[in-house]
Structures are given as C-alpha cells and as structure tokens.
Amino acid sequence: MRISEAAARSGLKVDTIRYYEAEGLVPNVVRGLDGQRRFSPENVDWLTLLYWLRETGMPMKVMQRFAALYAQGDGTIPDRKEILLDHSRLLAKRRDDLDRCDEILSRKLEIYEEYLR
Amino acid sequence: MRISEAAARSGLKVDTIRYYEAEGLVPNVVRGLDGQRRFSPENVDWLTLLYWLRETGMPMKVMQRFAALYAQGDGTIPDRKEILLDHSRLLAKRRDDLDRCDEILSRKLEIYEEYLR
C-alpha cells in the first residue's frame, strides 16, 4: 500500500514515516517502478509498534537499536525481548507518575474549591 | 533557598528552572543582593507542580497560560481549575495509551516466546 494508507493505519504521520525510514527505523521498505514507497502488512505492523513505543516514551536511539536487531532476523529475538521488557518496566513507572500527578491535581483542586466557597 | 535546593526539591534541573523562569513560568522569584535567585517554599511548590505537569505531558504553552493566571492572583482560580481538569482528562487518555501499549507488548512477547521454544 501507499504511504498515506500506512500512515492512516499505523497512527504515524506521513512525514514521520519518511523521517523514521531515513533514520533506519523502518527496514525493508520497497519502492515501486515510479519510485514511490510500497508498504507491506508487515511494514505496517512494524510502524504501528513504533507508534505505540513512541507514544509511551521510547527514545529514538532505543528504537534505532530495536530496528537494527529486527532487520537482522529471528536470531536477535532474545535481545529484542530484552528491549520490550525494559520498556514494559518504563510503562509501569509512567503509570506511577500518572497516579502521583493525579493525586497532586486533586489536592490542588480541593484547595481551589475551598477558595471558591 | 538557593536554586540547587529548589531543583533538588522540585525534581526539575537547575537549567530547566532558569529556562522556565525566563519563559515566564515561574512568577515572583526574587534575587538576593548578590544577584542570585532566592526561592520561597511557595516557589518550590509551584516548581513541583510544574514538574509533574511536564512529566505527564502538559505543553509549555499551557503552562505559560497557567502561570500567567497564577501571577494574577486568586481571581483566576476558576480558569486555573479548568486547566487542571483538562489535564486530568489527558492523564486518563495517557493511562489508556499505556494499557493499549502493554497489550501490544505482551502480544509481541508471546510471539517471541513461541520462536524461542
């Protein structure tokens, strides 16, 4: 499929996909005879994964490493697993941060309520 | 107190505090006779709030607006309340994102496990 559809399906913007490809984050993107990118379903799966990793705060350097491993084939699965497990721990930390912030917000809002009475 | 202590207490870095002040995010910071910033406990509370707002994804423009309202006194509390409520809704969205990503990660990890057997 074309880049606009890949964007719609993955959640990434067209510009971001091109940028990610240039930075080596998207292996195996082929071009048609017209020079345009063609995305396979596997490409789109990969982009979708990148979308969620980014959305939850994975730095590009890590994504780059992850993509390099992905490009090297199934032998790198243990390493990739390690990266995803690390990220999963980051998610837990972020959830804690959200809880902490929620707490602070509700305390602040209570104080506001008192002023408003 | 001095800037390094304000940084330690709020979670922000020294550089970030100076940057935030320059951008108008930190009202009422006074200077000593030596020209150095002195932070009151109220300043530190404010910085701590900014820390958590940033940590959970509030854009600087919003923080700027929030700070401007704060600087104008208690009359702006309804507006500030609105901003914090908006942010609270953003937190809920982020929690959903984390759940969604967790799901995707565990599916991916399952697939990896299968390869590893």
Added chain:
DNA sequence: TTCTTGACCTGGAGTTACTCAAGGCCGGTA
C-alpha cells in the same frame, strides 16, 4: 592576605524528534 573552590550568573550554541514548506515528477481524469 592571597589563593582556591564551589555555587551562581548570562548568553549562546547544540540536541532531539519531529514538522512544515518549496519545488518538482508522475499517473489519471475532464
């Protein structure tokens, strides 16, 4: 008293991760 150290200051450059705009190609439709 002079020297050194450490914390602070400003201004400006560098970084990350996009994001947008300019200018150009190409295939399909009116």
Added chain:
DNA sequence: TACCGGCCTTGAGTAACTCCAGGTCAAGAA
C-alpha cells in the same frame, strides 16, 4: 492538453530543553 492529487527530496523551522564558555562572588585554606 491542462490540471489535480499524491508522491518525492531537500532544507528550514520549532519545542523544550541541555550544555558550555566565560565571568562574579563569598568563604575557607595556606
């Protein structure tokens, strides 16, 4: 044939820090 939409590349712009150079100043050591 003329236009249009979607694609292309290159390069500039933006957000939010982050770091660095070069300088001041107060306080303790020699």
